[in-house]
Amino acid sequence: MGLSSPDFDECPLFAGIAREERAGLWACLRPVERLTQRGETLVAVGDPVDGLGVVLEGAVDVSRVDENGNRVLLTHIGAGGLFAEAFVCAGLREAPVSVTAAPYARVAFLSLPALAASCARACPAHAALIRNLVHVLARKNLQQADHLDVLSRRTIRERLLTYLSQLAGPDGRGTLPFGRAALADYIGAERSALCRELSRMQREGVLTYRGSGFKLSCPR
Amino acid sequence: MGLSSPDFDECPLFAGIAREERAGLWACLRPVERLTQRGETLVAVGDPVDGLGVVLEGAVDVSRVDENGNRVLLTHIGAGGLFAEAFVCAGLREAPVSVTAAPYARVAFLSLPALAASCARACPAHAALIRNLVHVLARKNLQQADHLDVLSRRTIRERLLTYLSQLAGPDGRGTLPFGRAALADYIGAERSALCRELSRMQREGVLTYRGSGFKLSCPR
DNA sequence: AAAAAACCGTTGCAGTTGCAACATTTGGAG
DNA sequence: CTCCAAATGTTGCAACTGCAACGGTTTTTT
Numbered sequence: 001m002g003l004s005s006p007d008f009d010e011c012p013l014f015a016g017i018a019r020e021e022r023a024g025l026w027a028c029l030r031p032v033e034r035l036t037q038r039g040e041t042l043v044a045v046g047d048p049v050d051g052l053g054v055v056l057e058g059a060v061d062v063s064r065v066d067e068n069g070n071r072v073l074l075t076h077i078g079a080g081g082l083f084a085e086a087f088v089c090a091g092l093r094e095a096p097v098s099v100t101a102a103p104y105a106r107v108a109f110l111s112l113p114a115l116a117a118s119c120a121r122a123c124p125a126h127a128a129l130i131r132n133l134v135h136v137l138a139r140k141n142l143q144q145a146d147h148l149d150v151l152s153r154r155t156i157r158e159r160l161l162t163y164l165s166q167l168a169g170p171d172g173r174g175t176l177p178f179g180r181a182a183l184a185d186y187i188g189a190e191r192s193a194l195c196r197e198l199s200r201m202q203r204e205g206v207l208t209y210r211g212s213g214f215k216l217s218c219p220r
Numbered sequence: 221m222g223l224s225s226p227d228f229d230e231c232p233l234f235a236g237i238a239r240e241e242r243a244g245l246w247a248c249l250r251p252v253e254r255l256t257q258r259g260e261t262l263v264a265v266g267d268p269v270d271g272l273g274v275v276l277e278g279a280v281d282v283s284r285v286d287e288n289g290n291r292v293l294l295t296h297i298g299a300g301g302l303f304a305e306a307f308v309c310a311g312l313r314e315a316p317v318s319v320t321a322a323p324y325a326r327v328a329f330l331s332l333p334a335l336a337a338s339c340a341r342a343c344p345a346h347a348a349l350i351r352n353l354v355h356v357l358a359r360k361n362l363q364q365a366d367h368l369d370v371l372s373r374r375t376i377r378e379r380l381l382t383y384l385s386q387l388a389g390p391d392g393r394g395t396l397p398f399g400r401a402a403l404a405d406y407i408g409a410e411r412s413a414l415c416r417e418l419s420r421m422q423r424e425g426v427l428t429y430r431g432s433g434f435k436l437s438c439p440r
Numbered sequence: 441a442a443a444a445a446a447c448c449g450t451t452g453c454a455g456t457t458g459c460a461a462c463a464t465t466t467g468g469a470g
Numbered sequence: 471c472t473c474c475a476a477a478t479g480t481t482g483c484a485a486c487t488g489c490a491a492c493g494g495t496t497t498t499t500t
Contacts, residue, residue, distance in 0.1 A: 064369070066372075066373070068378075070372075070374065072368070072369075072372040074365075074368065085358075086357075086358045086361035086362060086365075087358075087362075088358075089354050089355060089357070089358035090355065090358035090359050090361070090362055091355075092362075096362075096365065097365075116351070130350065130351075130354070131336070133354060134309050134350070134353060134354055134357065135309060135310065135311075137306075137309070137354065137357035137358060137361065138305075138306045138307075138308075138309035138310035138357060139310050140361060141306035141310070141357065141360060141361060141364065142306060142307075142310055142312075142316075144361065144364040144365070144368065145294075145306075145316065145317075145364070147368060148292070148294065148364065148367060148368060148371065149284070149292075151368065151371035151372060151408065152286075152290075152292040152371060152408045153286070153408075154290065154408065154409075154410075154457080154458070154486095155458090155485095155486070155487090156486080156487075157486095158286075158288075179446095179447070179448085180447070180448060180449090181446095181447075181448090188371070188372045188373075188374065189374075189487080189488090190374075190487070190488050190489075191448090192449080192450080192451090192487095192488080192489080192490090193486085193487050193488065193489090195448065195449050195450075196449085196450075196451085196487085197486095197487090198449090199449070199450085374456095374487085374488070375455095375456065375457090375488090376456080376457075377456095399477070399478085400477070400478060400479090401477075401478090409457080409458090410457070410458050410459075411478085412457095412458085412459080412460090412478095412479080412480080412481090413456085413457050413458065413459090415478065415479050415480075416457090416479085416480075416481085417456090417457090418479090419479070419480085
């Protein structure tokens with residue numbers, strides 16, 4: 001099993017921990033790695049919760065499919081990001097969501113005991129790890145709040161403007177991390193209705209877009 | 221200032237901490253108490269984030285109002301519950317939501333430094349406090365996921381069924397914690413449209429309701 | 441290069457919902 | 471008991487959206 005400790009500068013779990021310490025700490029956590037095929041499902045709904053996930057390379061989507069077949073895209077997580085940390089920390093036994101490679105990913109799972117317990121080496125970095133975990137959980141909370149902000153709007157146009165404003169810089173420009181189908185799943189709309197509204201908004205001059213790039217006419 | 225340490229058996233922040241220790245620990249956290257009038261606003265959008273909130277008595281609503289005047293009810297928190305913990309832990313300076321008494325509340329604010337730092341007494345309970353904080357944050361995450369599950373549905377009927385299923389027991393019976401207006405704000409719909417759909421569903425035999433009690437015909 | 445698959449955009453139609461205005465019921469206060 | 475205010479329920483209408491079906495373009499596979 002390759003215990004390669006990649007570049008964790010961008011992984012918030014290791015913030016504030018000296019680079020020399022990271023390799024030892026990483027080994028200490030006994031990670032279980034997994035490399036996926038294109039679009040493969042890493043975790044399915046109902047699977048036992050193996051541990052906290054770390055995206056080493058690539059990206060994953062966290063989603064759910066309701067009884068009507070509508071997919072809800074909950075989050076998209078790139079390299080360095082964590083997933084399933086809330087389920088692990090809350091003590092869930094079964095995953096309430098599925099995690100799929102988007103489209104490729106190399107991930108590692110860390111068990112909660114390894115994270116929470118002081119390790120045999122009693123490494124001081126463990127304390128920092130827990131503090132970082134609090135920070136990660138809190139920021140996930142804020143991300144979910146942003147998603148709720150989007151989904152609480154009553155029309156597709158408002159949901160789009162809310163989401164695009166979150167993505168856009170001060171100049172109103174931004175890049176979508178999704179294609180149209182995934183975007184529709186994220187904002188809780190029908191793909192065709194989303195396309196219709198997008199072109200309507202462009203026709204009315206509210207925004208311009210091409211591919212995954214866009215520019216809001218009136219940045220909020 | 222009354223530093224009364226109320227019954228914290230139900231406060232998840234103090235889970236697993238012996239009752240004798242709680243009083244000392246509570247004082248150690250230097251809580252700032254506040255008692256509200258009916259419906260008063262405890263925290264407004266943009267207010268500086270004073271600290272983590274603990275509901276000592278009564279209940280509070282956490283909500284946001286968008287630019288169209290639509291209110292979004294994010295959560296309702298009863299005695300023993302926490303609020304604003306994610307904003308504090310993520311290091312936000314300004315509150316992105318408002319907190320109002322629903323309808324009465326006695327609350328205390330705990331500053332993050334007091335929570336995070338080992339206190340002067342070096343009380344061992346502090347470590348338990350941090351572990352509990354992780355647990356609280358993780359469960360808030362799950363609550364938000366439930367709310368997302370509701371808001372991601374495409375029709376009022378589906379949103380209602382999803383929410384009522386979350387509330388109902390195995391027999392399909394449950395009690396709403398909100399009135400109609402607040403319920404509408406929580407599920408992201410118009411109050412009148414909500415009423416219309418409720419009575420339509422009762423007419424069709426999907427459920428029965430009276431006041432705040434309800435019973436689903438087909439518990440999921 | 442050809443075929444297949446994925447992605448994006450368009451449109452007609454029926455059902456749902458926001459919105460506004462009004463009717464009815466409930467719960468106190470005097 | 472009466473009156474008032476808040477909460478709840480009802481309805482018409484215009485607008486929005488889900489749904490299904492289709493055409494064009496790009497990317498991937500064979």
